[in-house]
Amino acid sequence: MAPSPDAVTEPLRAVIFDVDGVLVDSPHEQAWREALADFADPSGFTTAFYQAYVAGKRRLEGARATLERLGGSGAAAQAAAYAEKKQAVIDRLIAEDRFEAFPDAIRFAEALRGLPLRTVLASASKNADALLARVILSEGRTLLSLFDADVSGREVPRGKPDPALFLLAAAAVDTPPWQCLVVEDAPAGIRAAKAGGMAGLGIARLGDEALLRAARADLVLTSLDELDMRALPSGVLRTRPVPPSHI
Ligand SMILES: [Mg+2]
The missing domain is CATH 3.40.50.1000 (HAD superfamily/HAD-like)
Known part of the structure; x- marks a missing residue:
């Protein structure tokens, strides 16, 4: 055949x-956006941005990619802190069944x-x-x-x-x-x-x-x-x- x-x-x-x-x-996109407010202007963090630079990546890679594009010069140095904040936000969103x-x-x-x-x-x-x-x-x-x-x-x-x-x-x-x-x-x-x-x-x-x-x-x-x-x-x-x- x-x-x-x-x-x-x-x-x-x-x-x-x-x-x-x-x-x-899942609330990952929302958690990344909420946490970003402490590090850069979150208005550029659109769904398209999330899909292109963050989705599927490991946490630290996603944080670095975001700050490199949306933060000011040297912002990428804060990638670890941003990644940690994002984790705290998502833990809360999951616990709240959001x-x-x-x-x-x-x-x-x-x-x-x-x-x-x-x-x-x-x-x-x-x-x-x-x-x-x-x-x-x-x-x-x-x-x-x-x-x-x-x-x-x-x-x-x-x-x-x-x-x-x-x-x-x-x-x-x-x-x-x-x-x-x-x-x-x-x-x-x-x-x-x-x-x-x-x-x-x-x-x-x-x-x-x-x-x-x-x-x-x-x-x-x-x-x-x-x-x-x-x-x-x-x-x-x-x-x-x-x-x-x-x-
Ligand atoms: Mg996926």
Whole structure:
């Protein structure tokens, strides 16, 4: 049989998840912005700025990138203090439950439980498990409990777009990279997946489909509900066929 044009990988064995912006609408962006007021004018810290220079990076790298662009000369020297302040703000926001899990992401993670695929969390953030443990699903389960492994916040030599964290995630479930799919909302994360030899599913929640495509995502969706779950285990990434009644 001729290979399907949709087939981008070998049969899939694992799905690796970024957390912020994929599973939860986490308060990182807000925490960075709030904390910035002590160090620079926060008005330049837009969502686009956050996505371009901070999202997916390790805390100190994000702090430095921000102060280099928005602070005055020498501001970058305060990166460690800014990073520390941001952590204090986000600890408070998480404790106050100031974030939402994306309903389509919960449905997707639940549906994966019924498929022969391992699931791994791979956020650059050390707070990922704390966030997911606060999302309570039916029967008292937490969103965190749906995943088989978690390498979030592990020390790696370089942050995304370097593939190191995703390679660690693949190893955590004993799966070769080419049988892994990465789900990411940030272009740097898609680039990391591709650099690691993995398939990349871009989730465009901010209207940034073009940036995710430019990062060479194999498929870009605006909701995970659009994904064809039946085709997924064979490594075929495509949108769900539309039921005839909807045509
Ligand atoms: Mg993200």
